Ligand code: UD1
């Protein structure tokens with residue numbers, strides 16, 4: 524059976540004042556991606572045919588992020604925050620034209636799994652008109668309670684503020700995630716009133732209204748942590764912890780050895796191959812891909828980099844956007860690579876800056892080599908040929924080209940191109956004065972001896 528088209532409505536009109544931040548709440552990041560980005564990622568992953576994002580007035584930064592993360596998304600503005608049902612109806616124009624399922628997500632719930640949405644949709648396939656994702660709360664206060672009838676169907680949702688003692692004793696709570704397969708959803712939503720403690724239009728009232736219209740509703744359970752909503756900085760940190768635990772487990776299942784998993788930090792998009800070993804204290808920023816058989820020693824920081832098969836990097840390596848570490852290349856301690864490619868088997872083992880350039884295959888970069896890529900105004904390129912040898916403490920002043928197999932003497936400041944297989948040396952000639960040091964010491968010792976008065 525083909526699933527009906529899916530319209531996903533993401534509610535993001537809330538202000539999120541408890542973050543105490545100039546940044547809108549849903550733009551705070553978990554694993555390097557905005558909270559909203561995570562939610563839109565789920566909306567995409569479950570195969571939404573259309574995505575509507577409901578914002579409050581003036582939330583331009585959120586609008587920009589929404590359109591960046593989900594190019595097909597349409598934005599709707601809820602002018603006044605009058606409750607979750609009113610927020611869904613802000614997308615009325617979309618709802619009117621939609622024939623199919625409707626999924627409602629909250630923009631501040633970043634850890635939701637696509638698989639749980641899959642179970643909600645299965646409930647619709649099995650005949651329910653409304654399927655609500657619920658969880659067992661350690662402390663249910665504040666949440667809507669899911670009231671299950673004798674047949675195991677969802678009867679109604681009672682909001683905490685309005686719930687009587689019996690409902691308050693229920694610990695099965697509404698996550699806010701709900702899927703509808705209702706022939707006339709708009710008429711159900713239009714029947715929701717605001718005669719309640721908060722004077723809000725509660726989306727949760729849709730359940731009782733649907734039931735009274737002869738439709739059916741079900742609750743599907745998921746883990747509480749999956750539907751954690753972010754309202755404060757400590758919830759943000761809690762979400763990060765949960766995300767990281769999941770990512771570490773997933774990496775280990777996929778064949779990655781983590782010596783101290785709790786010290787390795789992944790980004791939302793980190794890709795890691797098989798038989799990779801990662802030592803303690805490694806941080807992956809966004810956009811990093813690590814191929815198979817790589818060894819990452821302790822204390823590294825990577826963003827926007829690709830590390831190819833068999834490379835060995837660190838300890839204390841830093842890769843910034845555009846770094847490509849070739850097959851079997853070696854990058855050692857205190858080496859920074861940015862917008863540069865090291866080809867197969869190249870080595871830079873100690874204390875170097877490799878920015879804007881290419882290091883040819885099997886070239887060797889000596890300790891303390893700097894690619895001087897910036898003249899204070901513009902960036903320039905350095906090209907180092909295959910098999911070149913760059914002596915320690917060399918400055919390569921870009922733009923400059925070092926030919927294949929060329930040899931650069933230590934301590935040189937190279938400002939002109941060097942042909943293949945040539946030696947380039949830039950230093951003043953060494954002077955040697957035999958006995959000078961001993962004489963100098965004797966002179967200084969005499970100067971220190973107090974003179975008789
Ligand atoms: C809501 C549910 C409650 C559930 C809880 C889970 C209702 C009436 N209650 O309560 O059953 O247990 O979530 O966290 O739905 N929003 C708008 N416009 C509005 C109001 C809210 O866009 O006018 C958005 C918010 O940005 C947020 C989401 O809807 O993303 C939920 O709003 P919130 O005020 O947090 O809902 P609760 O009252 O906590």
Ligand code: CA
Nearest residue numbers: 934936949950
């Ligand atoms: Ca010099």
